[in-house]
Amino acid sequence: KIKRLKPKIQKKIFELQIDLFAFFEWARKQDNIPQIKFNKNVFPGTILKGTFSSHEIQKKLKNFSMFEKCHSKNKFNIVIQKN
Numbered sequence: 001k002i003k004r005l006k007p008k009i010q011k012k013i014f015e016l017q018i019d020l021f022a023f024f025e026w027a028r029k030q031d032n033i034p035q036i037k038f039n040k041n042v043f044p045g046t047i048l049k050g051t052f053s054s055h056e057i058q059k060k061l062k063n064f065s066m067f068e069k070c071h072s073k074n075k076f077n078i079v080i081q082k083n
Contacts, residue, residue, distance in 0.1 A: 033067050033068070033069070034050075034067060034068070035065050035066070035067040036048075036065060036066050036067070037064075037065040037083065038061070038062075038063065038064055038065065038066070039063060040062065041060060041061070041062050042057055042060070042061045042062070042064075043057070043060055044057055044058055044059055044060060045057065048066050048078055048080075050066075050067075050068030050076065050078055051068060051076075052068060052074075052076035053068055053076040053077055053078055054078065055077075055078035055080070061080070063082070063083045064080055064081060064082050064083055065080075065081050065083060066078055066079065066080050066081070067079055067081070
């Protein structure tokens with residue numbers, strides 16, 4: 001019975017791998033801007049880090065979001081936005 005089901009299983013695995021590859025290609029081409037939202041207090045000295053940059057909080061903040069923005073080729077900054 002297992003030998004009989006093996007071709008169907010392998011075909012399904014192959015189809016799923018193609019779907020996964022297509023998703024990764026789609027995701028690679030998207031303009032993704034991950035964002036983190038803070039609902040409580042964040043205190044001075046807290047360091048917010050993105051993939052390519054970081055920012056140290058200078059004053060107490062509450063209810064804000066942060067994201068990393070590319071300003072020019074290979075130049076990234078953390079942007080803080082009040083909610």
